[in-house]
Amino acid sequence: MNARSLTPLLLLLSISTLLPSSFQNPSTKLYPGSSHRFAETLIRDLNLIPGIQEIDGDSPADDPSSPRLVERKLKLDILGDIGSGISIEELGQHAGYYQLNHTHAAKMFYFFFESRGSSSDPVVLWLTGGPGCSSELALFYENGPFNIADNLSLIWNDYGWDKASNIIYVDQPTGTGFSYSKDIRDLRYNEKGVSNDLYDFLQAFFEAHPKFLKNEFYITGESYAGHYIPAVTERVHRGNKEKEGLQINLKGFAIGNGLTNPSIQYGAYADYAYSMGLIGEAAHKKISKIYPICELGIKLCGSSGVITCFASYVLCNSIFTSILLVAGNINYYDIRKKCEGELCYDFSNMEKFLNQKAVRDSLGVGDRKFVSCNTLVYEALITDWMKNLEVGIPALIEDGIKLLVYAGEYDLICNWLGNFRWVESMEWSGQQAYSAAPMLPFTVDGEESGQLKTFGPLSFLKVYNAGHMVPMDQPKAALAMLKRWTKGSLEYEEHTSLVAEI
Numbered sequence: 031m032n033a034r035s036l037t038p039l040l041l042l043l044s045i046s047t048l049l050p051s052s053f054q055n056p057s058t059k060l061y062p063g064s065s066h067r068f069a070e071t072l073i074r075d076l077n078l079i080p081g082i083q084e085i086d087g088d089s090p091a092d093d094p095s096s097p098r099l100v101e102r103k104l105k106l107d108i109l110g111d112i113g114s115g116i117s118i119e120e121l122g123q124h125a126g127y128y129q130l131n132h133t134h135a136a137k138m139f140y141f142f143f144e145s146r147g148s149s150s151d152p153v154v155l156w157l158t159g160g161p162g163c164s165s166e167l168a169l170f171y172e173n174g175p176f177n178i179a180d181n182l183s184l185i186w187n188d189y190g191w192d193k194a195s196n197i198i199y200v201d202q203p204t205g206t207g208f209s210y211s212k213d214i215r216d217l218r219y220n221e222k223g224v225s226n227d228l229y230d231f232l233q234a235f236f237e238a239h240p241k242f243l244k245n246e247f248y249i250t251g252e253s254y255a256g257h258y259i260p261a262v263t264e265r266v267h268r269g270n271k272e273k274e275g276l277q278i279n280l281k282g283f284a285i286g287n288g289l290t291n292p293s294i295q296y297g298a299y300a301d302y303a304y305s306m307g308l309i310g311e312a313a314h315k316k317i318s319k320i321y322p323i324c325e326l327g328i329k330l331c332g333s334s335g336v337i338t339c340f341a342s343y344v345l346c347n348s349i350f351t352s353i354l355l356v357a358g359n360i361n362y363y364d365i366r367k368k369c370e371g372e373l374c375y376d377f378s379n380m381e382k383f384l385n386q387k388a389v390r391d392s393l394g395v396g397d398r399k400f401v402s403c404n405t406l407v408y409e410a411l412i413t414d415w416m417k418n419l420e421v422g423i424p425a426l427i428e429d430g431i432k433l434l435v436y437a438g439e440y441d442l443i444c445n446w447l448g449n450f451r452w453v454e455s456m457e458w459s460g461q462q463a464y465s466a467a468p469m470l471p472f473t474v475d476g477e478e479s480g481q482l483k484t485f486g487p488l489s490f491l492k493v494y495n496a497g498h499m500v501p502m503d504q505p506k507a508a509l510a511m512l513k514r515w516t517k518g519s520l521e522y523e524e525h526t527s528l529v530a531e532i
């Protein structure tokens with residue numbers, strides 16, 4: 031590092047140390063999860079970053095004769111009504127491990143649920159954020175085929191996304207959920223590492239499921255996946271263009287309450303909080319004063335090394351924590367609620383369910399402990415946090431890959447306003463037409479469930495009566511959204527067909 035690049039860095043670091051100590055707890059996850067103490071981890075974080083190099087090229091597998099992808103068919107007892115003519119025996123529900131080929135010893139865990147609708151439905155990849163939180167959070171509490179009852183029984187979810195898609199839930203990056211590696215070098219520090227691993231996974235997945243290769247393919251997810259999703263979409267598109275492996279029939283990507291363009295989204299925090307009455311005018315004015323230095327930090331993170339990224343993470347998150355100090359004990363994923371317990375929500379049934387011996391045996395996870403959110407994975411990605419993932423998106427939508435950005439209106443942490451703003455300001459050939467497009471009611475079963483703005487491949491949807499986890503709060507609207515978006519007509523309700531289905 032030279033002296034010139036050091037100056038703004040020192041400025042950022044010195045300002046961050048001047049902040050009151052109560053501001054210095056920026057460790058809020060972009061997904062419900064326990065926070066860790068910032069001061070304790072600061073030194074560790076900085077030590078973690080250099081030393082461990084990215085891995086390029088091949089590395090030998092544990093046992094070259096064992097298959098890389100091991101998948102088993104699940105035999106789950108699910109109560110209630112499956113909700114279509116199909117029987118559970120016919121339905122393919124699977125869990126598996128894939129030994130990632132560009133890693134030292136990483137095994138990526140996933141669930142794959144074939145559609146309860148039709149096998150020609152699109153293949154959908156779902157990614158939960160954190161970073162470091164398991165996609166099983168979405169599986170069990172949002173859009174999976176079933177929910178967990180308090181007595182740990184599984185019950186069919188009438189609005190599972192498997193009613194309209196063949197859906198894959200992946201635990202990633204390595205270290206998340208049931209995915210693991212014995213080798214610390216398999217930790218991922220940036221979106222390049224994350225998206226290369228996911229690309230390898232998808233190649234192996236389609237190799238094992240060739241009959242789904244012709245189906246349309248969509249990448250979806252939530253929260254910190256606002257980083258992962260554009261990165262992996264870009265990676266798949268590039269792989270297709272360069273004829274690297276199997277051609278994946280990539281059609282679109284959808285980001286739910288995501289973090290994609292931090293510079294714009296951190297600028298929206300105080301405005302959103304003020305507009306929702308979480309903070310008053312004086313606090314809005316005061317907190318807004320932190321923003322210019324945060325903005326500078328993010329800019330430097332985009333052009334220089336990891337330390338400015340780390341400094342901007344600290345600084346910018348002081349905006350968020352300042353709002354929470356004024357707003358009190360709110361659930362920052364749903365401002366209508368209080369933050370109860372360490373997770374802001376109670377997801378303990380999932381951990382109880384997944385730690386049962388019979389369940390583990392059927393999943394093939396051995397005695398590996400399931401952790402909903404992994405702190406080490408989170409920390410490894412701290413300098414990735416302030417990267418702007420919007421930059422690669424215009425090229426994708428210009429190539430006809432469609433993008434849906436949706437957000438529940440009561441989420442603070444990845445609020446709709448910040449998402450609305452970055453989508454609006456994105457430069458692409460349709461920018462003006464998109465900007466001029468009206469906000470239309472998004473109607474589900476005759477009820478207005480949100481507001482939709484759309485032009486060409488780009489759509490933005492604000493979902494009513496929902497927080498951070500839209501499919502959990504508005505399951506029916508979320509399933510309607512997925513169905514209509516993949517079929518190409520978000521605006522219109524499907525008309526009941528007069529012709530009997532064969």
Ligand SMILES: *[C@@H]1O[C@H](CO)[C@@H](O)[C@H](O)[C@H]1NC(C)=O
Nearest residue numbers: 109110179180181182183185
């Ligand atoms: C568990 O709860 C579900 C839903 O409340 C119920 O249908 C089922 O009978 C319960 N099972 C047992 C064994 O109590």
Ligand SMILES: *[C@@H]1O[C@H](CO)[C@@H](O)[C@H](O)[C@H]1NC(C)=O
Nearest residue numbers: 088098099131230233234237
């Ligand atoms: C990686 O794994 C996939 C699927 O198992 C395989 O088809 C591919 O050839 C592998 N690539 C390399 C570079 O080893």
